Amino acid sequence: DARVTQTPRHKVTEMGQEVTMRCQPILGHNTVFWYRQTMMQGLELLAYFRNRAPLDDSGMPKDRFSAEMPDATLATLKIQPSEPRDSAVYFCASGLSQGEGAFFGQGTRLTVV
Amino acid sequence: AQKVTQAQTEISVVEKEDVTLDCVYETRDTTYYLFWYKQPPSGELVFLIRRNSFDEQNEISGRYSWNFQKSTSSFNFTITASQVVDSAVYFCALTKGGTYKYIFGTGTRLKVLA
Numbered sequence A: 001d002a003r004v005t006q007t008p009r010h011k012v013t014e015m016g017q018e019v020t021m022r023c024q025p026i027l028g029h030n031t032v033f034w035y036r037q038t039m040m041q042g043l044e045l046l047a048y049f050r051n052r053a054p055l056d057d058s059g060m061p062k063d064r065f066s067a068e069m070p071d072a073t074l075a076t077l078k079i080q081p082s083e084p085r086d087s088a089v090y091f092c093a094s095g096l097s098q099g100e101g102a103f104f105g106q107g108t109r110l111t112v113v
Numbered sequence B: 001a002q003k004v005t006q007a008q009t010e011i012s013v014v015e016k017e018d019v020t021l022d023c024v025y026e027t028r029d030t031t032y033y034l035f036w037y038k039q040p041p042s043g044e045l046v047f048l049i050r051r052n053s054f055d056e057q058n059e060i061s062g063r064y065s066w067n068f069q070k071s072t073s074s075f076n077f078t079i080t081a082s083q084v085v086d087s088a089v090y091f092c093a094l095t096k097g098g099t100y101k102y103i104f105g106t107g108t109r110l111k112v113l114a
Helices: none
Strands: A005-007 A010-013 A019-024 A031-038 A042-050 A053-056 A065-071 A074-079 A088-095 A108-112 B003-005 B010-014 B019-021 B024-026 B032-039 B046-052 B059-061 B064-069 B074-079 B088-096 B102-104 B108-113
Touching (some): A005 A088, A010 A019, A019 A088, A019 A108, A042 A074, B003 B088, B003 B102, B010 B019, B019 B108, B024 B074, B032 B074, B046 B059, B046 B064, B074 B088
Parallel strands (some): A010 A108, B010 B108
Antiparallel strands (some): A031 A042, A031 A088, A065 A074, A088 A108, B003 B024, B032 B046, B032 B088, B059 B064, B088 B102, B088 B108
């Protein structure tokens, strides 16, 4: 069963530390997204890539967040420096075409203390 | 502006009851896609169905069925003979044709009681 794999599943870090979240999209999928889920804001799109090129990262705080796809099998989301308000569940998802639907990973639950 | 409204915050039903989750959307686009996702207690988002704006046929998959009505901008989801395993948060989502930006509703938490 093909699935999106995210690591780590849980991360607790101190304010000011760098956090890196990783995602392995489903093999062959050419679109990768990062979403953030919080109780207050629900699901928010942070960034998405098509064929490894960033198409939209308007939802991402540029001063501290960065998203990359070093290769087709790896997407990363970094936060530096982290802040308590970044505490959330971060989801990676991948898809093949816009109408097919995206498949989400299990998420990384980030807690910044 | 695009928007998805799930007015039901939480629904509780007894096992074997039928339940309908409502989804109303707003968009000015003529081409768009609608989706339903399930988020069980384990936390991941599970894709259930997608519909494009040109296909108003209702769909049935086992105990699940979906009713898409463009006239009322609704894409409702019905679970027949609900089971405890159906307990989850269900999200309706909309994307604009040609983009992958999902606009999610706020979700409906379904509790199925044994």
